[in-house]
Every structure is written in structure tokens, then in C-alpha cells.
Amino acid sequence: MIEIKIADKSNLTELMDVRLEMLRIVNSMGDEEQFSDELVECSRNYFLNGDQTTVLAWDEGKVIGCASMSYIWIMPTYSHPTGKRGHLMNVYTNKNYRRQGIAAKMVTMLIDEAKARGATEVSLDATEAGKPLYKSLGFTENTAGMTLKL
16 A cells, blocks of 8 residues: 655655655666765755755555645735745656556645645746646746746
8 A cells, every 4th residue: 555645854764865866777887887975965964954845655654655745935926925836846756656546646735735834836847747637737938937047
């Protein structure tokens, strides 16, 4: 039976393990490639101190999925009156567990949490593979985004 629950500090090892597993896949990294100490330490610190919620999916004591909602404040607008935005990140399900609705349950749990925390908007950066999931949950595409790497 798959169990999905909000992670806490006692889950730091599992949080780090599944995040690095996901990053290896997303970045086409081999098992021999190492993550920088900076990435590992900053990720660990963010899980411990960041304004975020992460859920983990478990199957018989093993983490098989994760999803995170990071919270940021922007200037309130007419259509976004609180200025609190959730940014959905790191939605990942182990390949042996995909297409079972696990990701949808994790994301829905995070959306409900974002509403309870006063967020009036959720953003995300979707892969092509993830777009059908997000569309099924009510997300719409836009072309407004631009970034500047510093």
C-alpha cells in the first residue's frame, strides 16, 4: 500500500536521497558523477530551514516519490491579492511506480496545503512528460516567463 505523507526533519536522509535520485535522472547523470558539496549542503539546509513543504510517497518503508512546494512572496496584485505564491518543484515518481496516480495525489496534497497557507497562485516549470498531469489538475500554460541566471 502506497502511503503519502508530509516530510519533516526526521526524514532528511530520505529527502536527500530521493532528491539526488531525481536530479540524476533529470540531468542524465551517471552513478559515478558526483554532486557538488555546495548543491548537497544548500539542499540539506533548504529542507531544514526553507519555506517549503515536501511530501514523500512510501512503499513498504522505501521512498518511491516526492514533490515539493516552495513559497515565495511577491507584490500583491489584483488577480493575486495575497502575493503569496507556491512554486511546485521536484515532482518525481520512481519509474517502477509511474502511471498509478501517485504524482497526482502528491501534487493535490501540496495544492491543498498551499491554499491553507494563504497562497493564491501556484507556478511550476513542467517537462513535456509532466504537462498532461498538470493540465489534468487545472494548470494552464503561459508564455510569460523569462529568467536571468546570475
